[in-house]
Amino acid sequence: MRETLGVAWRDLVLPAKVPDLEVPTSIAAMGACARFSLRLPSAQARAVDQAGGFALSGGVNSAITSGGSISARLGPDEWLLIGPEEQGDALSQAIEVDLDGRFFSLVDVSHRNAAIAVAGREARAVLNAGIALDLDDAAFPPGSATRTLLGKAEIVLIRPGAECVYWVECWRSFAAYVHGFLMEAAREFGPHR
Template structure:
């Protein structure tokens, strides 16, 4: 009988672009830093923000689910992104989806809750450095000035004609996360590399 077990390791959507992203980082002298953060745990969670489950889930995760539109709450290695009045994206370290889902479902108890593992749906690109905001502004219609899109903010938007979730990290030096669907990751990487040519 043929051995059907998978023996290869998973390949990230931007594995083939890693060297080119690193080359821009080196050539820009730190003005632009580009890197993929592959395989982050991503869970889409839907529940009643005013119900008992919201407080219980927040307590179980050690963070309060953000209730203000387009905001981010971070605690430890977990980050909660507000996507809608009853929807959040929880982001955590790779490999933690099952445990995180278990904790959410246990905390919610009999309260209605939807938890969907979307980890394979998107990959995450880190865009950091002193020129990060200017680079992103080339292809994003949002006002990315720190007064308008400061640390702790997120938005579902387009970047270079690609739908993304953009996250301003907690410290300005930490830059931005760009969460992009895996099928569009190669296109977005090419766009970022092209837009970064003026910094190298």
């Protein structure tokens, strides 16, 4: 995918697709996003509750979705914030305004990560080919997020909502491996799109 941005175009590590919920498993690379790594002491997070529209009120390993944005709390003082690509600059400015005067670190990691959506009724079986976590509803309910391993690659796994759709984020150089791993794991569940 090439899109013009100034002079330089943007070249995604995996071509984006639309997830398909009708097949047993759908593995679809997501399009470009704005992403930020926000670090903020937990006491500060409690005090502000949100920044730039991203909720900071969830517990560790939770994901709060609103509109097109996800606020995934990966640790006591770490959030991965994901928003629409075109709003990147506005979001970062809004976060900085909301956190002004506090100790925090906001780092743009939009291009660092790639995202793959794993969807369908066999999504968990596919993910559990490489993820050692319990992905049952009780253990990893909608609104969960965590860093973990898929095979030999570190990923962030987010389950934004109630549907059987999981969002797998990884560093871009691991994207080919992660995508290939998921495709291989999904093969036994028949044709997928």
